[in-house]
Amino acid sequence: MEIRFVERLKYLMAIEHLTQGELARRIGISQSAVCNWLNGKKEPSIESLWKLADYFDVTVDYLIGREKD
Secondary structure (H helix, E strand, O other): OOOOHHHHHHHHHHHHOOOHHHHHHHHOOOHHHHHHHHOOOOOOOHHHHHHHHHHHOOOHHHHHOOOOO
């Protein structure tokens, strides 16, 4: 199974017209964390996945690619 987190996060950010900094402020994390995720340097913690899922009103399974589009 392919993990599609970066692809899905970029898509959701584009729909909401969010910059890395705006997303970081809205979910209470650092902008560098978002940057590292998008560049594939680091993976989000479970807590960060929960925050992202809640913010975008999607499931964690969707974020990581276990659910179809």
